[in-house]
Amino acid sequence: MEIDTGRLRSDLEExxxxxxxxxxxxxxxTVLTGSEANRDARDRLIxxxxxxxxxxxxxxxxxxxxxxxxxxxNPGEAPVAAGSHLDSVPEGGIFDGQLGVYAAxxxxxxxxxxxxxxxxxxTVVSFTEEEGATFAGGLLGSSVATGQRSVENAxxxxxxxxxxxxxxxxxxxxxxxxxxxxxxxxDIGYRGEGRLDASEWDAFLELHVEQDTVxxxxxxxxxxxxxxxxxxxxxxxxxxxxxxxxxxxxxxxxDALAAASEFVLALEAAGNHAAEAGDNTxxxxxxxxxxxxxxxxxxxGTVDLGVDIRDVDGDVMRELxxxxxxxxxxxxxxxxxxxxxxxxxxxxxxxxxxxCQQALESEATALGVDSLSLHSxxxxxxxxxARVTDTGMLFAPSRGGYSHSPLEWTDWEDCATATRVLxxxxxxxxxxx
Amino acid sequence: MEIDTGRLRSDLEExxxxxxxxxxxxxxxTVLTGSEANRDARDRLIxxxxxxxxxxxxxxxxxxxxxxxxxxxNPGEAPVAAGSHLDSVPEGGIFDGQLGVYAAxxxxxxxxxxxxxxxxxxTVVSFTEEEGATFAGGLLGSSVATGQRSVENAxxxxxxxxxxxxxxxxxxxxxxxxxxxxxxxxDIGYRGEGRLDASEWDAFLELHVEQDTVxxxxxxxxxxxxxxxxxxxxxxxxxxxxxxxxxxxxxxxxDALAAASEFVLALEAAGNHAAEAGDNTxxxxxxxxxxxxxxxxxxxGTVDLGVDIRDVDGDVMRELxxxxxxxxxxxxxxxxxxxxxxxxxxxxxxxxxxxCQQALESEATALGVDSLSLHSxxxxxxxxxARVTDTGMLFAPSRGGYSHSPLEWTDWEDCATATRVLxxxxxxxxxxx
Numbered sequence: 001m002e003i004d005t006g007r008l009r010s011d012l013e014e015x016x017x018x019x020x021x022x023x024x025x026x027x028x029x030t031v032l033t034g035s036e037a038n039r040d041a042r043d044r045l046i047x048x049x050x051x052x053x054x055x056x057x058x059x060x061x062x063x064x065x066x067x068x069x070x071x072x073x074n075p076g077e078a079p080v081a082a083g084s085h086l087d088s089v090p091e092g093g094i095f096d097g098q099l100g101v102y103a104a105x106x107x108x109x110x111x112x113x114x115x116x117x118x119x120x121x122x123t124v125v126s127f128t129e130e131e132g133a134t135f136a137g138g139l140l141g142s143s144v145a146t147g148q149r150s151v152e153n154a155x156x157x158x159x160x161x162x163x164x165x166x167x168x169x170x171x172x173x174x175x176x177x178x179x180x181x182x183x184x185x186x187d188i189g190y191r192g193e194g195r196l197d198a199s200e201w202d203a204f205l206e207l208h209v210e211q212d213t214v215x216x217x218x219x220x221x222x223x224x225x226x227x228x229x230x231x232x233x234x235x236x237x238x239x240x241x242x243x244x245x246x247x248x249x250x251x252x253x254x255d256a257l258a259a260a261s262e263f264v265l266a267l268e269a270a271g272n273h274a275a276e277a278g279d280n281t282x283x284x285x286x287x288x289x290x291x292x293x294x295x296x297x298x299x300x301g302t303v304d305l306g307v308d309i310r311d312v313d314g315d316v317m318r319e320l321x322x323x324x325x326x327x328x329x330x331x332x333x334x335x336x337x338x339x340x341x342x343x344x345x346x347x348x349x350x351x352x353x354x355x356c357q358q359a360l361e362s363e364a365t366a367l368g369v370d371s372l373s374l375h376s377x378x379x380x381x382x383x384x385x386a387r388v389t390d391t392g393m394l395f396a397p398s399r400g401g402y403s404h405s406p407l408e409w410t411d412w413e414d415c416a417t418a419t420r421v422l423x424x425x426x427x428x429x430x431x432x433x
Numbered sequence: 434m435e436i437d438t439g440r441l442r443s444d445l446e447e448x449x450x451x452x453x454x455x456x457x458x459x460x461x462x463t464v465l466t467g468s469e470a471n472r473d474a475r476d477r478l479i480x481x482x483x484x485x486x487x488x489x490x491x492x493x494x495x496x497x498x499x500x501x502x503x504x505x506x507n508p509g510e511a512p513v514a515a516g517s518h519l520d521s522v523p524e525g526g527i528f529d530g531q532l533g534v535y536a537a538x539x540x541x542x543x544x545x546x547x548x549x550x551x552x553x554x555x556t557v558v559s560f561t562e563e564e565g566a567t568f569a570g571g572l573l574g575s576s577v578a579t580g581q582r583s584v585e586n587a588x589x590x591x592x593x594x595x596x597x598x599x600x601x602x603x604x605x606x607x608x609x610x611x612x613x614x615x616x617x618x619x620d621i622g623y624r625g626e627g628r629l630d631a632s633e634w635d636a637f638l639e640l641h642v643e644q645d646t647v648x649x650x651x652x653x654x655x656x657x658x659x660x661x662x663x664x665x666x667x668x669x670x671x672x673x674x675x676x677x678x679x680x681x682x683x684x685x686x687x688d689a690l691a692a693a694s695e696f697v698l699a700l701e702a703a704g705n706h707a708a709e710a711g712d713n714t715x716x717x718x719x720x721x722x723x724x725x726x727x728x729x730x731x732x733x734g735t736v737d738l739g740v741d742i743r744d745v746d747g748d749v750m751r752e753l754x755x756x757x758x759x760x761x762x763x764x765x766x767x768x769x770x771x772x773x774x775x776x777x778x779x780x781x782x783x784x785x786x787x788x789c790q791q792a793l794e795s796e797a798t799a800l801g802v803d804s805l806s807l808h809s810x811x812x813x814x815x816x817x818x819a820r821v822t823d824t825g826m827l828f829a830p831s832r833g834g835y836s837h838s839p840l841e842w843t844d845w846e847d848c849a850t851a852t853r854v855l856x857x858x859x860x861x862x863x864x865x866x
Contacts, residue, residue: 212680229679233729244836245718245741246662246810247645250701250708257722258701261694268683268691275683285678287729289690289722289736296666296720296739303722306729308678377679403677 001114001423005416008106011048012415015041015086015102016094021406023091028406031088033062033129033140034159034184041086042190045101045126052109054124058192060151062128062185063141065196068108072117073430078202080118080430082107082422083125085141085381089133093209093408099396099415100207101126107423118430120202127381128185134159135181142381145198146388155182155191199388203356203429206382207422209410210374210395211403220372221417223395224360228376228383229281229310230317230349236263236328239338242293242301257291257300259337264289266327267307267320274316281375282311284320307341312349312375350383356392356429363424369417378403394422434547434856438849441539444481445848448474448519448535449527454839456524461839464521466495466562466573467592467617474519475623478534478559485542487557491625493584495561495618496574498629501541505550506863511635513551513863515540515855516558518574518814522566526642526841532829532848533640534559540856551863553635560814561618567592568614575814578631579821588615588624632821636789636862639815640855642843643807643828644836653805654850656828657793658785661809661816662714662743663750666778669696669761672771675726675734690724690733692770697722699760700740700753707749714808715744717753740774745782745808783816789825789862796857802850827855 019029019037031037042064049056049066057065065083069075084100104124111118127145132138135157143149159179185191198204210216215223240256264286271284288306309320321343328339357373364371374395382393396418399409452462452470464470475497482489482499489499498516502508517533537557544551560578565571568590576582592612618624631637643649648656673689697719704717721739742753754776761772790806797804807828815826829851832842 210680211677231679231730243834244644244811245716245720246664246743246812247643247834248716248810249713250705250716251713255701255718257719258697261697264691264694265698268688272683280682280684283678283681283683285688285730285732286690287678287724287731287733288727289724289733290727291720291722294721294723296741297664297718298720299718300720300722308729310679377681378677379679401676401680 001110001116003106003110003416003420003423005412008102008416008419009412011102011106012094012098015044015098018044019088021091023406026406026409027094028091029088029094030090030092031086032090033087033134034179034188038087039188039190045086048105049124052105052112054108058190059194059196060192061141061144061154061181062190062192063145063196064126066105066124067121069121070117073119073121075121077120077433078200079121079123080203080426081123081125081201082205082426084206084208085127085130087129087131087133089131089404091406092404093406095209095408095410096403097130099209099410103207103415103419103422106419107426110423111427116427118427119433120430122426122430123201130381139379139381139384142198142384145196146384147199148384151195155180157181159184198385201389203390204382204385205356205392205394205422205425206380207394207396207418208380209403209408210398211378211401212398213401214374215395215397216399216401218372220370221397221414222364222369222371222421223374224357224371225352225376225393225395226357226373227312227349227351228380229312230314231345231347231379232309232317232321232343233345234307234321234324234341234343236305236307237340238263238303240301243299245297245299248299253299254336255299256303256337259331259335260289260303260305262331263305263327267324270320270323274311274320278311278313278316282316282320283377284309310377314348347379347383350386352386352392353390355390359425359428360392360394360421363428364421367420367424369421392425394418434543434549436539436543436849436853436856438845441535441849441852442845444535444539445527445531448477448531451477452521454524456839459839459842460527461524462521462527463523463525464519465523465567466520467567467612467621471520472621472623478519481538482557485538485545487541491623492627492629493625494574494577494587494614495623495625496578496629497559498556500554500556502554503550506552506554508554510553510866511633512554512556513636513859514556514558514634515638515859517639517641518560518563520562520564520566522564522837524839525837526839528642528841528843529836530563532642532843536640536848536852536855539852540859543856544860549860551860552866553863555859555863556634563814572812572814572817575631575817578629579817580632581817584628588613590614592617631818634822636823637815637818638789638825638827638855638858639813640827640829640851641813642836642841643831644811644834645831646834647807648828648830649832649834651805653803654830654847655797655802655804655854656807657790657804658809658826658828659790659806660745660785661783661813662745663747663782664778664780664812665742665750665754665776667740667754667757667774667776669738669740670773671696671736671764673734676732678730678732681732686732687769688732689736689770692764692768693722693736693738695764696738696760700757703753703756707744707753711744711746711749715749715753716810717742743810747781780812780816783819785819785825786823788823792858792861793825793827793854796861797854800853800857802854825858827851
């Protein structure tokens, strides 16, 4: 079996030209769910899937699959699926998501050409709205395909006031929401029928760019993901008393920013401690800090903080959250501020299955491709799918670790190498009955 | 001599009805320089000045005076002036500024009615654009009247991208600047001739609301200002490295917000220390904190801070600024951030003249009005005038310390009491040859 690097590259480059943006450096695209670019990218994928003889299907929330069921495969057997997503963040890169989709297709084409005879059907999947750039939630299509969100609920989501899966306000967050996902999909002709059910898959593999520098710094070609970290997002509000910065003596202040600063440093220290105590997987971040009234000459009255806590160990995450609450309580006593902490996103860590990790690792070894095991600090559709079937993830190196940016880059050879490992693992899994 | 409390109140309330805003609590107004409300407020003041027989004059930047030169006064003698400003911040209170203007007028009317014969002319003054809500600088009219800014420079200022005198972005800060002050004054008919020269005054007194709670907490009727604190504003930028909050290990971070938090706390500690070492007059504030990209799931890459440092002692201010720079330098070494600190406003403290303080204090005592000495943490036109002639400031109590808000309030009796002291001090100063 041989991967056609040129074919993979041309698939990716042609798809990258859809929604392409001007960028000073690198190469970017904007493919938002329900946009014309999203329709064009989907149209093109279907053309390629059909070109490979796959049976294409689109479910009610626009999840798109192409399935190869050759004579060797029992159509009644659970398929082995592989894929990712076509949508991008605004001004995102050209590899995030679509590499996983087109690599799965290239894997199947290569297997077809090599005369491989799977015992199970092989499916390429492209999930709807992974990024959450337009409709709330992120990982949206896979959340429906895994039964965590109903079709009805998903279709009723609107593109206004949305938070992405990381709780961040999306591009459209400031608009009044108007267009539902249902309408958006109808507009582009991708409101299909039924519900893709990932629990019916025998296994799922997702190839994705690493979005970090672990592979690059170890000079390793592929990474086999052991687990995807859980994510917790919380909103912290610290309320002091806004007052004139000139007329209010130091002794008469309840400065919300000074209190918030203590919180930021305490959370950082707790994150450092958890990372040291564990395998350097725990992270704690205050990424968002909004001060009111935010005028140089006014003592800050209110500070809103966005807190991001992740680890592959759910217990460590919960300990960090408790620590954050303890710090806030101490600040109330010490500084007279009022505080609230609201958890608005809690996703448990997702372990990748031993079987899938094994398949990816041993096929890499067999192909002479150096690999290493690592965790994913970012969320992926595989995180949802892992809750309903055996799931594995393979990372290709990201140059400089850039992602969600036109600077995102993975060398074509690295794309091909990872696709080769993916194809071999798909072959292995689909040979097992 | 008797102050007519009802007349003063009705003057203030009628003027307060110009630019009045809806407020849930309290009573507010928006009177921005060059607005219709500003024209109406000026028209009405002139009507009242002329009603008291004063000679009205408007200079090139709209500074407005009304002068009483009775037969007893030598027109060649330097006048004693009193006043403040008519403009407000957006949604400001009804006392800030206009109390000082109408109190000066009421003082002259009362002196006239009492048969008082001044040796010097008495002048009511209303300075243009004290608040800096529309045109850059703040204390604008007085800066021209004291020769710190030329007429030409002031008239060329535009209402876009402006910072107020405290370096804060104004309401119009986000607009592209278009209208010059000259045009704004022409539009409302207040682009006069010549330049008011405050150095030609024998003395200047400004009655203003305290905007703090010192008088209220001491249950004292008036405050005699000893000095107006200097102000220094600096922009601090701390640059770390924005990165994925999930995929970046704690050990691989250069978190600009964590560094900024250390700075905020170090500056607060330095401010506390300086306040303790002195007379509790030093203050150090980080009022503005803007994080980029400011997303919960992204490690902060850049933080911009607005730093406000004030004291009645210029040396203490300079020490605090040096301390801030030292802290930033230490953070560069400790955290690998890059930092810059740019001073963009430095106004030295302004001592009020002994002669004027004396006049205000002894007249308060003679009238049986309890007074105390205090410094002003806020800037006022008196700060500029003090650089060219003997200047004094009198504070009336602010209920709850509120200001720049519809909650700003000074009881009518307190307004009248302060006006009585002002009138007596004006009488004393204008009797001296």
